[in-house]
Amino acid sequence: MQHKPIHILIVDDHPMVIEGLKTLLSDDERVTVKTHFVNGTDTLSYLEKDTADVILLDVNLPDINGVEMVTKILNIRANVGIIGLSTYSEPSIINQMIKNGVKGYLLKNATADELVNAISQVHEGNFYFGSEVQKILADSVTQERTDLPKLTRREKHVLTLIAEGKTTNTIGEELFISPLTVETHRRNLMQKLEVSNAASLIKVAVERKLI
Amino acid sequence: MQHKPIHILIVDDHPMVIEGLKTLLSDDERVTVKTHFVNGTDTLSYLEKDTADVILLDVNLPDINGVEMVTKILNIRANVGIIGLSTYSEPSIINQMIKNGVKGYLLKNATADELVNAISQVHEGNFYFGSEVQKILADSVTQERTDLPKLTRREKHVLTLIAEGKTTNTIGEELFISPLTVETHRRNLMQKLEVSNAASLIKVAVERKLI
DNA sequence: ATTTTTCTACTGGTTTTCCAGTATATTGAT
DNA sequence: ATCAATATACTGGAAAACCAGTAGAAAAAT
Numbered sequence: 183m184q185h186k187p188i189h190i191l192i193v194d195d196h197p198m199v200i201e202g203l204k205t206l207l208s209d210d211e212r213v214t215v216k217t218h219f220v221n222g223t224d225t226l227s228y229l230e231k232d233t234a235d236v237i238l239l240d241v242n243l244p245d246i247n248g249v250e251m252v253t254k255i256l257n258i259r260a261n262v263g264i265i266g267l268s269t270y271s272e273p274s275i276i277n278q279m280i281k282n283g284v285k286g287y288l289l290k291n292a293t294a295d296e297l298v299n300a301i302s303q304v305h306e307g308n309f310y311f312g313s314e315v316q317k318i319l320a321d322s323v324t325q326e327r328t329d330l331p332k333l334t335r336r337e338k339h340v341l342t343l344i345a346e347g348k349t350t351n352t353i354g355e356e357l358f359i360s361p362l363t364v365e366t367h368r369r370n371l372m373q374k375l376e377v378s379n380a381a382s383l384i385k386v387a388v389e390r391k392l393i
Numbered sequence: 394m395q396h397k398p399i400h401i402l403i404v405d406d407h408p409m410v411i412e413g414l415k416t417l418l419s420d421d422e423r424v425t426v427k428t429h430f431v432n433g434t435d436t437l438s439y440l441e442k443d444t445a446d447v448i449l450l451d452v453n454l455p456d457i458n459g460v461e462m463v464t465k466i467l468n469i470r471a472n473v474g475i476i477g478l479s480t481y482s483e484p485s486i487i488n489q490m491i492k493n494g495v496k497g498y499l500l501k502n503a504t505a506d507e508l509v510n511a512i513s514q515v516h517e518g519n520f521y522f523g524s525e526v527q528k529i530l531a532d533s534v535t536q537e538r539t540d541l542p543k544l545t546r547r548e549k550h551v552l553t554l555i556a557e558g559k560t561t562n563t564i565g566e567e568l569f570i571s572p573l574t575v576e577t578h579r580r581n582l583m584q585k586l587e588v589s590n591a592a593s594l595i596k597v598a599v600e601r602k603l604i
Numbered sequence: 605a606t607t608t609t610t611c612t613a614c615t616g617g618t619t620t621t622c623c624a625g626t627a628t629a630t631t632g633a634t
Numbered sequence: 635a636t637c638a639a640t641a642t643a644c645t646g647g648a649a650a651a652c653c654a655g656t657a658g659a660a661a662a663a664t
Contacts, residue, residue, distance in 0.1 A: 378558055385599065
């Protein structure tokens with residue numbers, strides 16, 4: 183019994199990956215790659231007129247970031263299934279993507295099997311996450327420190343200035359506030375990030391990509 | 394006039410990229426993809442017995458890092474041309490790769506044209522760097538701070554401990570040396586990395602992947 | 605409109621870092 | 635065997651960071 187094939191859209195700015203995906207999917211008659219795009223803008227304007235069943239979406243596009251893309255795509259076509267694709271696995275990004283509505287997520291070292299599996303599962307309305315992605319999601323739950331304490335705008339600003347090696351006084355001058363205030367910010371930052379000096383403050387900030 | 398085709402070896406742990414490369418290269422009769430490997434170890438043992446003209450080498454392999462791979466490959470087969478492949482462009486890594494002997498370097502968003510160009514140039518003994526890579530190299534020259542000052546083993550150790558937020562005293566206890574000595578190390582580190590406090594010390598250390 | 609959060613700012617005191625210079629024992633290299 | 639680099643350690647003094655607690659004004663959220 184032959185179903186009509188699942189229509190795929192590939193969105194990725196790497197020709198190698200586009201061709202690779204096409205080849206990997208060409209063996210399987212359940213799926214058909216409709217077309218591909220190398221940036222977000224073109225993809226969105228295509229979706230205004232036409233649609234697809236499942237979109238393979240690279241997270242690192244040149245123009246629009248992956249998380250926003252998910253929202254925008256679902257805004258136009260609420261029924262498409264989106265599968266996120268990225269080379270490396272960043273828990274925070276994956277989490278955001280899921281929150282915004284992706285139904286699947288694969289790393290680019292996924293096999294053809296995983297790929298087809300993900301597509302058919304997502305097309306049926308289910309979730310599908312690659313084995314490595316699942317591990318990451320599990321870790322981020324057990325670590326439970328994934329929910330990074332939210333810093334205020336001002337705090338982030340001060341943090342970056344500290345990272346640039348500026349002293350409390352200099353920062354104060356630069357922001358037109360009292361050095362005492364700057365110090366308060368620094369102290370609050372250290373408390374929020376659970377460290378006890380500026381050096382490790384910078385370390386965790388870099389680790390968690392806050393700056 | 395038909396030359397015999399250039400024999401290519403693909404080394405990459407992403408099936409999508411492998412297939413993509415094969416497809417992109419299949420249109421051109423000047424090149425033939427011999428085979429592919431998904432890790433460094435297999436590649437090296439293959440090269441012990443057989444060879445190739447040009448190797449397309451992913452920088453981020455699961456087992457052996459790209460920079461080492463270059464050395465090891467050229468150790469076995471001094472005559473192969475190696476073209477580095479990576480998704481993102483990190484000047485320091487690219488520089489090291491070149492120092493170790495790669496003849497070309499492309500980002501994974503390279504076009505089929507660039508790819509074939511790179512291969513034929515490298516095969517003829519020339520260098521070939523993708524346009525984006527060239528820009529990076531140019532930048533890193535003008536910045537001229539690419540040559541990272543070499544830290545001693547002890548200094549690196551102290552640096553990581555500082556990054557962990559430990560105080561001079563604690564570090565001293567941990568390493569069974571006087572806190573005064575630790576301070577000397579810290580000062581030397583700051584001087585070498587041209588910063589004026591521990592916070593920015595950590596920042597540049599992280600940036601340059603010293604820890 | 606009112607509560608909460610954020611940003612601002614202070615006092616006063618302790619600890620640590622930062623600076624400059626010197627010096628010796630131990631490695632490592634030629 | 636000798637020279638250079640590294641790791642060790644000190645003095646003494648200035649600057650900055652760190653700690654604890656308080657508090658008013660502005661902005662955001664409810």
